[in-house]
Amino acid sequence: MSKPLILVSNDDGIDSLGIRKLVGVMQRLGEVVVVAPDSPQSGMGHAITVGDTLRLIESDIFPGVEAYKCSGTPADCVKLGKHHVLKDRNIDLVVSGVNHGSNTSISVLYSGTMSAAIEGAIEGTPAIGYSLCDFNTKADMSHIDEYVEKIASEALIKGLPKATALNVNIPHKQNESIRGIKVCRQANARWEEDFDQRLDPNGRDYFWMRGNFVNHDKGEDNDEWAIANNFVSIVPCQFDLTAHHAITRLNDEWDF
């Protein structure tokens, strides 16, 4: 039997520590091909490049691994990987990350890491986005290998529910070992932004966005709870955004 084919991407850029970690672990499981952004793409959500060109340049950054850096977004990278680089081959798994920073709760919407994974799911391929809950670009990732490998391995062996991608968040390195893995729902939390208004040297206004993450969720079945209690969280995410319960309500209450 041939080795599984694994497409790796991320949003922090091809030279980040997180993707090097991910490539290393995936090499134990199969043949790895990397298509990743040539520069950081954090916060890009599910952006794609429309009305502009894309560049794709071979990279020798990972010894012995076929790799390309792309001028586009994480979603662009997966599309180029699927429809150009690996055009005539069957991809067994798309993985993205390891992101430097949490993508729990509502952050999934803004996450380039998860948009790469969701793009994989749209293409019908099992897909996983990994994030470490530590924004430090030099974060200690010595504790994550077994979890990254275990979850990818299960996905390769058992597949994933149709039309879903996994949002995996891993606690930052602590003295206590990770307590295990929890399958969760997305926590009901959000960012409360404010804007830091400044003057540039020409006397014109500009703004920095700042956000405070506020958790309104008292449950113990969500990803915020899991991370706060030193579990790895897995949220299965879908790309059908339909709020089915709302269809009935709109039909009943609205007067068209």
Place this chain on the structure above:
Amino acid sequence: MSKPLILVSNDDGIDSLGIRKLVGVMQRLGEVVVVAPDSPQSGMGHAITVGDTLRLIESDIFPGVEAYKCSGTPADCVKLGKHHVLKDRNIDLVVSGVNHGSNTSISVLYSGTMSAAIEGAIEGTPAIGYSLCDFNTKADMSHIDEYVEKIASEALIKGLPKATALNVNIPHKQNESIRGIKVCRQANARWEEDFDQRLDPNGRDYFWMRGNFVNHDKGEDNDEWAIANNFVSIVPCQFDLTAHHAITRLNDEWDF
């Protein structure tokens, strides 16, 4: 009673025909404030500006309407509108569009128009994204006023189901009148990309993304069916991406 306060944004940029149409209709319903991108942002999905500054400049493009053009994404515009421009006021409705081009089915994920609306919903405000199924920047919008107004008016009077934003698509102008409004689910369709590979004047590769929209959905309760049959489609969209059915399956089948 004071007039409702309506925040307007879009993704085609503040000078597009679609936002001018939307501002005109919304002025019949309430006090309008515009915060919109200073340049086209199509395909930006739910991108936000992280690690860079934002500009916000007052615009007199809409006579008698407070308006600002922003250097950021559609989601940035709504955040700046909510937390800076209208910081101490209660927003009654966020509307986005009218987009030049369809945002049915899977396109909702890539849509800057819908990311602005979803950002409104995350903030707890009723929110609607409008798209016209005609990519022409000079598209005939003479047939859309009553539908744009009717749906916004219902949202202002009756509110929206919690944590949802409406994805409204309107058929392009045809000889036959629009047949009505259908509340729908998101169609199971997707883009099948291929890449047009070219050489630049320096002999280096570059790519244009091309996509064919392929509809796999045979149902008559989805947005693609509605548009194909000359109905306005409304899909209520949620920002909780949890695939709840998959949680049980993963817990049952996977071996942690």
